[in-house]
Amino acid sequence: MSRLIRMDQTGHTTLAEWSAEDQDSVAAAVQAFRAELDRGYFAVVSEGEGHAEQVRELPLHAPLVILRRPIAGG
């Protein structure tokens, strides 16, 4: 089961869980994913130390997709 989570004030919130074979869960996850991108979140798939991929479309086979806020120089 893959998960879409958003880092927020609660630590993190699970927005959707899906399985690539379950089209209903995929559709719900894609909808949640796009809604968060529209709200200004960025989506990242971590691939271990030193590697992560910024994604614009929900990667259906990634086990965990994390939504983060933008960063800025302080």
Added chain:
Amino acid sequence: MLPELASVYWRPRASELTLRRSGRVWTLWTLAHTVPFIGAAVLLIALNPVTLPVALAALAQAWLIPELYVARGANVVRPRGPVARSGAEVAALGLLGDLIGHEPRALHARTGLVLERGKLGAWLVAETGALLVLPGSRRVHCYCVKATDPKLPSSDRIAHLLLALRADESGFATVANLAFSGAPWRLRRRLPKGVRPALDAATDAGRAMA
């Protein structure tokens, strides 16, 4: 490529070359701030020993300016106060723990900083900043950079920076603001004692990358 790069479109993208160059510029800038004061002090004493107090004030200024820069660099990784053990922080810490390996997790528990080896050097990621120890460990860059949501738990702030760093290391170094660049031993003196083991681990990692 980090989307945040659009907000700093005028900056050249960070690379090994630009990092080396900015380090040299930083050193020259520091010298430009200190050498005139030292020169003035020597000149004053040579002209008239009565001016000794003024010469000493000039020397103090020459010492103070680089120390202020180092303190600014140390501030980027200074803990922002005790980490609240709230439910949100525990959840955020769990996610951060999932993102990093055993060794960085243990270091984070001890120091509050996460060690991440990149192509540009060894990074130490904190809540509101990051240190980059260049390969060879003769220079460290201190960056001021943070997640834009001020209400995030501490570990989520680190996870934000860590994920951005992993997605685009060069872009991360471009977006972040350079607060100090210099020798790791200078920075170490200004770091809180609890944070120093993290810098030691990063300099070890930097030496291994040389």
